[in-house]
Amino acid sequence: MSIAIIGSGALGLYYGAMLQRAGEEVHFLLRRDLDAIREDGLSVISISGDFHLDNVKGYSTSNAMPRVDTVIIGLKTFNNYDMDTLIRPLLDDDTAILTLQNGLGNEEQLASLFGAQRILGGVAFLCSNRGKPGTVHHLGQGKIRLGEFAGGLSARAQALAEMFRRACVPCEAVADLKKARWEKLVWNIPFNGLCALSQCTTDQLLAHPPSRELVQTLMAEVVQGANAQGLSSDIVSTDFAAHLIDLTEGMGDYRPSMMIDRQQQRALELNSIYAIPLQHAKQQGLAMPQTTMLYSLLDLGEQAATTD
Amino acid sequence: MSIAIIGSGALGLYYGAMLQRAGEEVHFLLRRDLDAIREDGLSVISISGDFHLDNVKGYSTSNAMPRVDTVIIGLKTFNNYDMDTLIRPLLDDDTAILTLQNGLGNEEQLASLFGAQRILGGVAFLCSNRGKPGTVHHLGQGKIRLGEFAGGLSARAQALAEMFRRACVPCEAVADLKKARWEKLVWNIPFNGLCALSQCTTDQLLAHPPSRELVQTLMAEVVQGANAQGLSSDIVSTDFAAHLIDLTEGMGDYRPSMMIDRQQQRALELNSIYAIPLQHAKQQGLAMPQTTMLYSLLDLGEQAATTD
Numbered sequence: 001m002s003i004a005i006i007g008s009g010a011l012g013l014y015y016g017a018m019l020q021r022a023g024e025e026v027h028f029l030l031r032r033d034l035d036a037i038r039e040d041g042l043s044v045i046s047i048s049g050d051f052h053l054d055n056v057k058g059y060s061t062s063n064a065m066p067r068v069d070t071v072i073i074g075l076k077t078f079n080n081y082d083m084d085t086l087i088r089p090l091l092d093d094d095t096a097i098l099t100l101q102n103g104l105g106n107e108e109q110l111a112s113l114f115g116a117q118r119i120l121g122g123v124a125f126l127c128s129n130r131g132k133p134g135t136v137h138h139l140g141q142g143k144i145r146l147g148e149f150a151g152g153l154s155a156r157a158q159a160l161a162e163m164f165r166r167a168c169v170p171c172e173a174v175a176d177l178k179k180a181r182w183e184k185l186v187w188n189i190p191f192n193g194l195c196a197l198s199q200c201t202t203d204q205l206l207a208h209p210p211s212r213e214l215v216q217t218l219m220a221e222v223v224q225g226a227n228a229q230g231l232s233s234d235i236v237s238t239d240f241a242a243h244l245i246d247l248t249e250g251m252g253d254y255r256p257s258m259m260i261d262r263q264q265q266r267a268l269e270l271n272s273i274y275a276i277p278l279q280h281a282k283q284q285g286l287a288m289p290q291t292t293m294l295y296s297l298l299d300l301g302e303q304a305a306t307t308d
Numbered sequence: 309m310s311i312a313i314i315g316s317g318a319l320g321l322y323y324g325a326m327l328q329r330a331g332e333e334v335h336f337l338l339r340r341d342l343d344a345i346r347e348d349g350l351s352v353i354s355i356s357g358d359f360h361l362d363n364v365k366g367y368s369t370s371n372a373m374p375r376v377d378t379v380i381i382g383l384k385t386f387n388n389y390d391m392d393t394l395i396r397p398l399l400d401d402d403t404a405i406l407t408l409q410n411g412l413g414n415e416e417q418l419a420s421l422f423g424a425q426r427i428l429g430g431v432a433f434l435c436s437n438r439g440k441p442g443t444v445h446h447l448g449q450g451k452i453r454l455g456e457f458a459g460g461l462s463a464r465a466q467a468l469a470e471m472f473r474r475a476c477v478p479c480e481a482v483a484d485l486k487k488a489r490w491e492k493l494v495w496n497i498p499f500n501g502l503c504a505l506s507q508c509t510t511d512q513l514l515a516h517p518p519s520r521e522l523v524q525t526l527m528a529e530v531v532q533g534a535n536a537q538g539l540s541s542d543i544v545s546t547d548f549a550a551h552l553i554d555l556t557e558g559m560g561d562y563r564p565s566m567m568i569d570r571q572q573q574r575a576l577e578l579n580s581i582y583a584i585p586l587q588h589a590k591q592q593g594l595a596m597p598q599t600t601m602l603y604s605l606l607d608l609g610e611q612a613a614t615t616d
Contacts, residue, residue: 194605210600210604210607214604214605300519
């Protein structure tokens with residue numbers, strides 16, 4: 001299958017490399033890593049074993065890239081304004097677009113530009129970051145849950161999941177993408193925001209009883225927001241939150257991406273992770289006061305902290 | 309009247325200097341400023357006119373100080389554990405103790421040590437900070453509202469208020485000290501905490517619409533907490549909050565003391581301004597969720613930030 005990776009950060013580089021290693025034809029739109037990858041290829045330093053790809057197809061603009069079967073989007077969501085320019089040159093009549101971006105609203109934006117029938121979304125559970133140019137580090141996990149924006153379990157989604165699994169990426173096709181997205185938010189909303197705001201790691205948060213309680217309060221609020229969205233089945237609040245906290249305990253002194261972004265004075269993905277979920281909850285008559293407060297505090301910090 | 313100032317930070321030095329200038333006999337317990345004041349006296353740099361006191365009675369321990377008519381307490385509340393040692397040597401049979409400290413719980417602690425009948429409390433609206441040793445800066449305001457811990461409008465409280473007014477310190481004796489304390493909290497709880505957490509000044513907060521809304525939400529929550537305490541009359545929520553926000557707009561780029569304390573990695577007065585008010589609200593069945601969240605975030609920061 002021919003694939004274009006748009007947004008070659010740690011996520012795009014890692015999944016693209018895994019797919020190319022498994023024999024897929026992968027084209028990367030590159031910025032920071034362009035020269036390094038054209039000269040020396042792409043290195044993956046992974047807890048599952050390192051590998052190197054000698055010949056990587058890297059491009060500086062989408063116009064130079066071929067049309068592909070599938071476009072995979074790994075852009076930071078505050079770059080979504082550029083989606084039309086970046087994606088349109090890659091589309092054949094039946095090209096599928098899979099966004100692995102964070103939070104809510106990405107599928108809707110893609111659908112408004114390119115038609116809803118093309119769009120799939122996926123939730124990635126991946127710990128990775130970029131090393132020196134031409135190198136990506138895979139620190140843990142990597143599972144993807146993907147599904148159709150229009151809902152339902154399609155043959156196309158199952159084929160994509162099968163492709164990822166052949167590439168040693170755990171992947172599951174789901175019928176209810178919206179539920180998968182909200183389940184991820186139950187983790188992202190408390191931990192991304194609280195870690196970014198406090199510059200404490202996940203284990204420091206959980207070791208401080210009032211913060212641990214605050215994580216639980218926020219999780220309960222997100223679950224309530226999720227269950228108001230007409231999901232195929234409700235998220236069971238207490239079980240699911242306890243499960244996520246157990247998982248997080250196992251991650252040690254983890255630094256969520258938003259914490260690193262704030263530390264490095266980069267913009268935060270506040271729109272997709274906070275503003276749009278809050279809008280969706282509000283449309284169902286739910287206020288989510290603690291999430292609103294966290295969003296306000298993070299947004300206030302953006303006035304001061306952001307340089308780009 | 310003979311007066312001992314215990315806790316000679318910016319507040320203690322300023323009010324002590326004003327009282328001495330007006331002819332009262334003032335004794336200062338000093339730490340940082342002891343040598344400078346013994347050598348060169350005390351300078352007040354004030355928006356209402358600078359002045360200098362050549363002869364200031366400064367002491368390094370309470371045991372060296374005489375017994376006085378009135379003890380005025382300006383200690384940071386996290387030093388309250390030391391109250392017994394610092395205050396007992398100063399007490400005659402009918403010495404009054406006036407605490408001008410922040411938040412709730414100070415009168416109770418003093419009453420348990422020295423008897424409730426001695427205790428008065430006051431709420432100070434003062435913008436001041438310390439300059440080089442021997443110098444205190446008075447940046448604005450200065451009004452005190454004081455009253456009996458036991459409640460009611462006593463002759464003693466009225467005499468103290470009269471003494472402050474003779475010293476050009478606006479001062480009002482109030483019958484309901486508890487209400488005065490909670491009214492101050494309606495300002496302190498949002499602005500001290502949010503400014504300390506975000507390191508934004510009051511005008512930056514108010515210029516950011518979600519933070520302005522958060523200030524209003526917190527104020528409403530504190531007013532509700534206050535009105536559950538059996539005050540002599542209710543605080544009228546919307547009017548009072550709007551009045552405080554107007555006042556704060558007039559203060560420009562103000563930096564609340566807690567913001568400065570956090571910036572300089574000093575301990576914050578979280579117990580008296582957050583923990584005890586939250587306990588009092590909880591005793592009346594009120595949760596104050598946004599205040600609780602702010603307190604959690606501030607307390608989390610204490611784990612990392614505090615050096616003393």
